[in-house]
Amino acid sequence: MLTALRCVIRRDLLLAMRRRSDVATALLFFVIVVSLFPLGVGPEPNLLREIAPGVIWVAALLASMLSLSRLFAADFADGTLEQMILSATPLGAIVAAKVVAHWLVSGLPLVLIAPVLALQFDLAQPLLPVLTVSLLLGTPVLSLIGAIGAALTLGVRGSGVLLSLLVLPLYVPVLIMGAGAVEAAAVGLDNAGHLLLLAAFLVGAAAFAPWAISAALRISME
Amino acid sequence: MSQPSLVVGNVNWFKYASPQSFYPLAGAMIPWFAWAAAALCAAGLYVGFFVAPTDHQQGESYRIIFIHVPAAWMSMFLYLVMAFWAGVGLVFNTRLSHMMASALAPTGALFTFLALWTGSLWGKPTWGTWWVWDARLTSELILLFLYFGFMALKAAIDDPRRADRAGAVLALVGVVNIPIIYYSVEWWNTLHQGASVSLTRAPTMAATMLTGMLLMALAAWMYSIAASLHRVRSVILERERGADWLRAL
Amino acid sequence: MLEAIDLECVRGERTLFSGLNFALRGGELMRVAGANGSGKTSLLRIVCGLLFPEQGSVRWRGENVRTLREEYGKELVYVGHSNAVKDDLTAAENVTVSCTLSGMEPDRDRVHEALHGIGLAGCEGLPARALSQGQRRRVALARLLLCGHAPLWVLDEPFAALDAQAIERVQALISAHVARGAAVVYTSHQEARLPATHTINLAGAASDR
Numbered sequence: 173m174l175t176a177l178r179c180v181i182r183r184d185l186l187l188a189m190r191r192r193s194d195v196a197t198a199l200l201f202f203v204i205v206v207s208l209f210p211l212g213v214g215p216e217p218n219l220l221r222e223i224a225p226g227v228i229w230v231a232a233l234l235a236s237m238l239s240l241s242r243l244f245a246a247d248f249a250d251g252t253l254e255q256m257i258l259s260a261t262p263l264g265a266i267v268a269a270k271v272v273a274h275w276l277v278s279g280l281p282l283v284l285i286a287p288v289l290a291l292q293f294d295l296a297q298p299l300l301p302v303l304t305v306s307l308l309l310g311t312p313v314l315s316l317i318g319a320i321g322a323a324l325t326l327g328v329r330g331s332g333v334l335l336s337l338l339v340l341p342l343y344v345p346v347l348i349m350g351a352g353a354v355e356a357a358a359v360g361l362d363n364a365g366h367l368l369l370l371a372a373f374l375v376g377a378a379a380f381a382p383w384a385i386s387a388a389l390r391i392s393m394e
Numbered sequence: 395m396s397q398p399s400l401v402v403g404n405v406n407w408f409k410y411a412s413p414q415s416f417y418p419l420a421g422a423m424i425p426w427f428a429w430a431a432a433a434l435c436a437a438g439l440y441v442g443f444f445v446a447p448t449d450h451q452q453g454e455s456y457r458i459i460f461i462h463v464p465a466a467w468m469s470m471f472l473y474l475v476m477a478f479w480a481g482v483g484l485v486f487n488t489r490l491s492h493m494m495a496s497a498l499a500p501t502g503a504l505f506t507f508l509a510l511w512t513g514s515l516w517g518k519p520t521w522g523t524w525w526v527w528d529a530r531l532t533s534e535l536i537l538l539f540l541y542f543g544f545m546a547l548k549a550a551i552d553d554p555r556r557a558d559r560a561g562a563v564l565a566l567v568g569v570v571n572i573p574i575i576y577y578s579v580e581w582w583n584t585l586h587q588g589a590s591v592s593l594t595r596a597p598t599m600a601a602t603m604l605t606g607m608l609l610m611a612l613a614a615w616m617y618s619i620a621a622s623l624h625r626v627r628s629v630i631l632e633r634e635r636g637a638d639w640l641r642a643l
Numbered sequence: 644m645l646e647a648i649d650l651e652c653v654r655g656e657r658t659l660f661s662g663l664n665f666a667l668r669g670g671e672l673m674r675v676a677g678a679n680g681s682g683k684t685s686l687l688r689i690v691c692g693l694l695f696p697e698q699g700s701v702r703w704r705g706e707n708v709r710t711l712r713e714e715y716g717k718e719l720v721y722v723g724h725s726n727a728v729k730d731d732l733t734a735a736e737n738v739t740v741s742c743t744l745s746g747m748e749p750d751r752d753r754v755h756e757a758l759h760g761i762g763l764a765g766c767e768g769l770p771a772r773a774l775s776q777g778q779r780r781r782v783a784l785a786r787l788l789l790c791g792h793a794p795l796w797v798l799d800e801p802f803a804a805l806d807a808q809a810i811e812r813v814q815a816l817i818s819a820h821v822a823r824g825a826a827v828v829y830t831s832h833q834e835a836r837l838p839a840t841h842t843i844n845l846a847g848a849a850s851d852r
Contacts, residue, residue, distance in 0.1 A: 179743040183732070190731040251725025258691055260717040260746025320567055324560045328550045337546055338564060341539040342571050345578035352582060373574075384567055391559040394694050553655070555695075636656070 176261040177269040184273035187246075194242065199281050202235035206289045217294055224293035225303060225354035229310075232282050233343050236311060239278040240318040240339070241325075241332050243270065244389065248326050257393060264382040267389065271312075271319050271381075279311035295354075302357045309370040310350040316381035317342050323388035346373060411488045413630045414639045420623040427623065431616035438609030446602045455519040462512035464611040465505045466530070468618060469537060470572070472502035476544075477569035480562035490626075492558035493633065495565060496548055497625035501618050503541035509534050529583035533576045540568045554633060644669055644704055645690070645795060645826055651698035652685050659685055660845055661698070667826045669794065672817070672837060675830040677845030683830040684724055686845065687799050690828060691721050703795070717746050720793045722801060726783040730772040734758055737771055738785045749789050757788040762809055777804045787816050796820060798829040810836075 188195055209227045210220055247253040256266050286307050287300045295303065321339035325331040353366035442460035449456040476498040483491035513531050514524045525531070547564055551557035634640050644667060651661035659682030667673055675683050688694040690701055692708040692715060701708045708715050728737050735754050742749045749757075758767050761781045771779060784801060796817070802810045814837055821827055 175748055176743050176746070179740060183729075183736075183740050186736070187729065187731050246729075249725075250729065251723050251727040252729065254691075254693060254721070254723050254725070255727045255741055255744050257693060258716045258719060258721050259744040260713055261744065262713050266744075320563075324547060324564055325550070328547075330550060334546055334550050337539070338543040341536045341543065341575070342567070344536055345571070345574045348578045348582040369578075380570065384563060388560065388563050391556055391563065394553070394556055 173261050173265060176259065177265055180256075180266055180269040181273045181276075184270060185276065188273070188277040194239070195277050195281070198235050198239045198278055199285065201238055202231050202282055203285065203289065205231040205234060207292070210293075220293045221295060222358075224290055224295045225299075225351045225358070227293070228286055228289060228303065229307075229347055229351040232286065232307060232311065233314065233340070233347060235282060236279055236314045237318060237336055237339060239274070240315075240322045241335060243274050243319055243322045244326055245322075248392070253389065253393060257390060263386040263389065267319070267323075267385045268378075268382045271315050271385075274319070275312050275315040279315055283307040283311060296358065299354055299357055302363065303354050305367060306350040306353040306370060309367065309374055310346045313346050313370070313373045313377045314343060316377040316385075317346075320381055320384045320388055323385045323392060326389070326392040346370070349373070411490050413490055413493065413634055414637075416490055417627060417630050420627050424620050424623050424627075427616045427620035431613050431620055434609055434613035434616060438606055438613050441602060441606035441609060446606050447600055452520060455516060458512050458516045460606050460610050462509055462516060463607055464614040465512065466509040466534060467611060468614045469502055469506035469509050469534065472498055472505065472618060473537065473540070473565075473572065474569060476502060477565040480565040484559060484562040484566070489558075489633075492562065493626050493629045494622070495562065496545075496558070497622040497629055498618075499541055499545050499548075500625065501621050503538060503545065505614070505618075506534055506538040506541060510538065527583065529576075529580040532583070533579045536575055536579070537572070540572075544568070645828075646702040646705075647690065647699065648702065649699035650686070650689060650696050650701070652682055652689060652694070653697045654682075654685060658697075663699070663843070665841060665843060667828065667841065669824045669826055670821055671826055671840040672821045673826075673828045673841040673843065674837070674839040675828065675843045675845065676832065677830075677843075678832070681845040683832075683845060684799055686843075687721075687723075687797055687828065687830060691719065691797055718793055719795045719797065720745060720786060720790045721797045722783055722786070722799065724799045726779050728771045728779050728782050731770060733768050733770055734763060734774065734778075734782050734785075735767040737782050738789070741783075741786050742789050745786065745790050745793070747789060753789060754785075757785045758782075760788050760812075761785045762812065777806060777809065780804045781809060784813055784816075787813070787820075791820065791823070794825045796825065796827045796829075798827065800830055800832075802831060802833060 206228055209223065213219060213223070244253060247256065257263055259266060283304060287304055290300055290303055318335075318339050321335045321342075324338065325335045328334060349366045349370045353363045353370065356363040356366060438460065442457055446457070446460075448454055476495045479491045479495040479498065482488065483495065510531065513528075513534070517526050517528075517531075518524055544561055544564055548557045548561045551560055631640070646666045647664060650663040652659045663686070665673065675686055677683050685694060689696050690708075692701065692712070695709070703711060703715055703718070727741060729740075732740070735751070735758060738754050738757060739749060742754070755767055758764065761784055763778060763781050763785070766774065766778065771782060774782065780803065787796065798817075801813055801817075805813065817827055817829070817837060
């Protein structure tokens, strides 16, 4: 089984490498959205410092959603998904491997670039590790929950907009805890609770989401 | 699909799980629930507007809770019921359960909207603004999005069977998330605002106020049952068009 | 081994077939025939457990395939209507991935051997984008050379887009597999060139509901 999972991850990473522009587009989107906020609310440094965690988190939410529709669409179109459902490996495990690959390609780059963007907002230096850790814990949850929505909307007309309607409300707890962790640290409060809850979300989503994703995929394949 | 049977007290309850036998049953039940809703609503409004005393802090504007609170209760409860039927449909593969779930969604969304609207009407005289990021209002707003998502997904998928099953998975995912969303929002709210006046924590609830509210809550129940039975009949008509038993009606 | 009981399939408003029964033992070959839109692909997808029949069930060694899931996947090779070939991967990479999903661990040499055997020598390192339609079909079918152990093959239009030489090669593969004692189900709207033990003709079964 491990061979199959390694193979799926390797394949998805290989495909992403051969289509580098797709990955870059989502990342660029993240950078642009974050950069638009100072233009919208004005360059007042105190205000920017205050809204930075929220802005970066909301932009990360949107950017990770942008790449979701690609998660299963290509495999659905060329029949690979059928082979995955009929595979000798449990579908839940294959799906988990695909989500891991997706996160490595679209979530991890966001985590890595976020501190740079935070500097644009003059976020205090000690807060940068907090922001990175919160994103590191939170973005995999976004990928897991988003994959459920992506699986449900496979092959449905207008699936892109529908996907955001389904998935964004479910992202709320992650957004609150993720941005909250940074904000709490900014005012000198203890933020261990936020980060622990984010970790709990991650564990819960990792346990529950693969089941829901594979159920949704089986339904969408009919 | 072979029909499973569940026999309790000499009645095979799965008999009513087929749209064919449920359709006339629902038709017979609707008037009872509709009249009960109307009567309870009249009684509740009377108690609420004429019997219950004026609140010494908020004046007359508090009276909106007679609509707001039952609507808010109903909005959350109906999501649970909807998810329950969706889950039953997914496990036992009964068409009627899926039809029930889709019939409940608009009523649930309606109550959610009503709760938001009345909440905002109450907020204007009390807090001085139409909208406050109060924990309850915010979670109601997200609940409304969840209802919309469920209905939009069902509407977007052409094949009714796939729509039913996909909607069911979404409803179940939503129901797992509702408590998490609710507590996160509440936590977020206390962190940002400190304790705010809550809509349901109306100061010193008089007995008549409670009576009025319970009457209105019961009226909302009856209305929901009547409305969703009516809607499920329409869904049956739409889905089963061309079936022999419908032609015979 | 493979048994279908009282199958009914409804797509949209149309009943494609109903009351369909068959039983297939090892060493038997079943051909599903019928016009376009008569439900051949749907029947094959039901047999694989991808599609939920409106009524009835498919059993493998006595158990419903919907509950067997990956246990069934270990014994089944399904080549669908779509090739499941990725444009951005080379022919060899595509074959490796599809075989790994079927639960094998093919090494490089065996993959190259299989591609050679299906007539794609020299194409191993080419991205699938550069291949013709027939060659892509061959990439999908190369799995049959590597998964000879699977006791059930389900092939949807295996000969589509293939040239005469390749058709002969695939027919030989199917015959050899049946001779080994495996069960094979395939669809084709072309004339039968293989001695099938069972034939299902769906043409007459289609009717409006």
